[in-house]
Amino acid sequence: AQTVTQSQPEMSVQEAETVTLSCTYDTSENNYYLFWYKQPPSRQMILVIRQEAYKQQNATENRFSVNFQKAAKSFSLKISDSQLGDTAMYFCAFGPSGNTPLVFGKGTRLSVIA
Amino acid sequence: EPEVTQTPSHQVTQMGQEVILRCVPISNHLYFYWYRQILGQKVEFLVSFYNNEISEKSEIFDDQFSVERPDGSNFTLKIRSTKLEDSAMYFCASKDSYSNQPQHFGDGTRLSIL
Numbered sequence: 001a002q003t004v005t006q007s008q009p010e011m012s013v014q015e016a017e018t019v020t021l022s023c024t025y026d027t028s029e030n031n032y033y034l035f036w037y038k039q040p041p042s043r044q045m046i047l048v049i050r051q052e053a054y055k056q057q058n059a060t061e062n063r064f065s066v067n068f069q070k071a072a073k074s075f076s077l078k079i080s081d082s083q084l085g086d087t088a089m090y091f092c093a094f095g096p097s098g099n100t101p102l103v104f105g106k107g108t109r110l111s112v113i114a
Numbered sequence: 115e116p117e118v119t120q121t122p123s124h125q126v127t128q129m130g131q132e133v134i135l136r137c138v139p140i141s142n143h144l145y146f147y148w149y150r151q152i153l154g155q156k157v158e159f160l161v162s163f164y165n166n167e168i169s170e171k172s173e174i175f176d177d178q179f180s181v182e183r184p185d186g187s188n189f190t191l192k193i194r195s196t197k198l199e200d201s202a203m204y205f206c207a208s209k210d211s212y213s214n215q216p217q218h219f220g221d222g223t224r225l226s227i228l
Contacts, residue, residue, distance in 0.1 A: 035216060043203055045157070045219035052214055091157060098213020099145050101159040101170060 002027045004094050006105035013082045014113055020067075021077045021108045023092030029053075033095035034068065034075045035102065040088040048090070051075065082112045120206050120220035127196055128228055135191045135223045139208030146189045147207040147217060148181065150174065157205065163189065193225075201227045 003026045013019035025034070036048040051059045051068050058066050063083075067076045079086055092105040119138040127133050139146050148160040161171040161181055168181065180192045189208075193200055203224050207217040 033214070033216075037219075042221075043151075043224070044221045045205055045207075047216050047218070050216050093157075095217075098215070099162075099164070099209060099211075101147060101162050101172075102149075102157075102217060103159070104157040106156045 002029075002094050002096060002103045004092050004103050004105035006090075006092055006108050008108045009106070010109045010111070012111040012113055013079075015082055015084060017082055018078060018080045019082055019110065021079075021090050021092075021110065023075045023077070023105055025073050025075065025092075025094045025103075027073070027094065027096065029096050032097065034066075035093040035095065036064070036066070036075075036077045037091045037093060037104075038086075038088045039091060039107070040085075045091075049077065079110075084112050084114060086110065087112045118206055118208050118218050118220035120204075120223050122223060123221065124224045124226070126226045126228060129198060130195055132192065132194050133196055133225065135193075135204050135206075135225070137189045137191070137206030137208075137220055138187050139189055139206070140210075140218055141187070143208035143210050143218075145169075145209040145211075145217075146183070147209075148191045149205040149207065149219075151203040151205065151222075152199075153202070160191070160204075196225075196227045198227050201225060 032053045034051045038046045049061045063080045089107045093102040146163040151157045161175045203222045206220045209217045
């Protein structure tokens with residue numbers, strides 16, 4: 001069974017600084033998808049960024065980027081120029097194939113401090 | 115941008131009662147999912163639905179739960195004889211047929227069992 005591990009229950013960062021959230025996963029699959037979802041206090045689930053395992057290039061979305069290390073099964077999220085609105089729970093999620101259910105990590109609570 | 119819509123946003127129910135949580139997926143999506151998040155815990159998969167039938171379900175999804183797509187737009191989760199431990203946030207998600215596209219989540223229904 002696939003598992004997703006987020007080893008940092010809580011993190012904090014100063015506004016405008018950079019923070020990296022870690023995620024590791026375990027799978028025997030070769031093709032799969034990885035996601036980071038943001039859950040603000042309102043508890044919506046908002047897709048931040050995604051990575052397809054067959055793509056070597058790391059995904060980027062504006063201030064958000066990932067460091068995908070397939071051999072190490074690592075998928076970290078880097079947030080640059082942190083903003084107060086980035087304060088939220090961040091969940092790493094693994095998708096074994098395109099349409100199968102997602103497996104989530106336990107989340108990292110990020111606080112951006114002014 | 116199209117959205118997944120969930121109603122109600124908050125449901126309070128007496129233990130033992132039945133509840134129906136409603137979701138309107140994005141109109142051209144074909145895969146539908148229900149997830150649950152107990153307060154402070156990770157998001158857990160309940161059930162997926164495709165082509166008018168359940169395609170996969172987790173061990174959480176026992177006989178107490180059922181899903182239905184009663185018409186062309188709604189996707190419902192029914193919980194019979196609710197228990198205190200059913201209190202959670204319930205998320206609906208939908209996805210189109212392309213394997214590289216992500217699941218889109220609704221804003222969730224907060225279910226409180228008294």
